[in-house]
Amino acid sequence: MLLPTADQYEIVGIIQQCCQFLLEELRPSNCLGILRFAHHYFCPSVFLVELDSKLSSDIDLNDPIARPRIPYEILFAVGGWSAGSPTNFVETYDTRSDRWFLSMNTDATPRAYHGLCMLDKLIYMIGGFDGSKHFNSVRCYNPISKEWKERACMYNARCYVSVCTLGGKIYALGGYNGRVRMSSAERYTPRYNQWEIIPSMHKQRSDASAAVLQNKIYIVGGFNGTEVLSSAEVFDPVPQQWTFIHSMSSARSGVSLISHKDCLYALGGFNGVTRLNTGERYDPNQSPNWREIAEMFSPRSNFATAVLDEMIFVIGGFNGQTTIAYVECYDVVSNEWYDASPMNLNRSALNACVLTGLSNAKDYSYLSKVHEIGQGGSSDCPNN
Structure with a gap:
């Protein structure tokens, strides 16, 4: 071209x-x-x-043909660490306008280094740290009623925790309780509002990352209190057993692991010396080894990831000098990264998830902000 x-x-x-x-x-x-x-x-x-x-x-926004359609997917970025302290900041991202919007529906307690997941169109915020206290608490946000509620506490306080969902249950793996880095794991059943202990991992891991692929849970990297890890494990929930898989090519704490199109992607992190802009892909159907992918524009650790519009988004983080608001998206087919609009707030130690098919999706999108402007309200400072 x-x-x-x-x-x-x-x-x-x-x-x-x-x-x-x-x-x-x-x-x-x-x-x-x-x-x-x-x-x-x-x-x-x-x-x-x-x-x-x-x-x-x-573009005439009053013309229903020209008006941007209500997005099917909304990305929520929740909490994190900014300007030396935790935040309860919530932003939503609308891909149809490539803009971030501030949400007024924040939780009362700021927290960072927490886990976040979506299950049954509810957002669960798990564990974390507020600058002095390590949490075992769980908060649940209903995007329809726009309310936060308390759920059953975990057995252990966990910040730097790795969280994922499988089979209608939430898994909380490893983390740091304020004293030791943990190998323990637990599982939450929403129907009974109850946690249960499951078999521990082979390695102590805080600041690791977990994702689900082909009905198994994978966890990579992290910090054991002494060294940054490159090792990886997989959990099969049927025999309830952890097994080592091939290690990543780089040690990574503050890493993000995400699954997309039958592969796992381990992105960024800290190798004990520097923040990384590298990434690697694991395809269990093709090879037991991790393969390098194209580098991100910005090095980062402790950032959020999500799949949106068939692309992997990386959001915020710490670049070795400061927290950042930069957002990039990765096309797994072309192996290329693209810039997206930055968040409104520089932050690391945040987390993100995507909700689909919300009946009130427009409340979290560009259309809601256009309506507010038309009524004389605030635009919530969108970037762009």
Whole structure:
């Protein structure tokens, strides 16, 4: 393509002509793709301003045909560590507008280094740390009623905990209780509002990450109190047994593990020396080894990940010097990363999950903010 070549060799005139062509081709159906493309190839900022104003002037939001559709998926980013303290900040991301919005529906207690998951269209926030206390408590958010409620506490306090769901149950693995890094694990059944102890992992792991693939739970990396780990384990819930799999090529704590399209992706983290922008993929159907993938633009540890619109999003984190708001998305087919709009708040130690098919999804999307502006309300400071 002409624009990537012109960008590589810094041919300003051709870059400007390409940007003008993109502007002329802008349509409601392709605006997000063109905007991401323009960000990726560093089109001049004046083009992006013109693009944004063109969208504002050319699209009649009162026209139901032109109006952005209600998104099927909404990403929630909850809690974290910012400006030296924990936060109860909640933001939602609407892919159709590529914007983040602040939510007023925050929990009373700020917390960071917690686990987060979605089950039966409810968001569960598990364990964590408020700067002095390590939590065993569980908070549950109902996005329809917009209320937070307490659920049964875990047996153990756990921050830096790894959390995932399988078979309608929530698993909390490892973590740090304020004294030791743990190998213990427990499982929550929402129907009975009850936790139960399950077999411990082979390794003590805090600041690790877990994900589910093919009805098994995988956990990778972490810190055992002495060293950063590259090892990985898998839990089969039928025999209730942990088994080692091949180690990652890099040791990683503050890593994020996510499953997508029958593979696992271990992204970023801290290797004991530096924050990483590298990632690796594990495909149990093809090879027992981890394979490197394209590098992220920004190194980061203690960040959130989620799959949205068939892409893997990495959100916030710590880059070795400061907490960041930067967001990137990864296309597993092309093995390429793209920039997305940053959050409103720099933060690490946050977590995220995606809810689908909410009956009130518009309350967490661009459409709600357009309505508020029309009624004289606040736009909640969207980025862009």
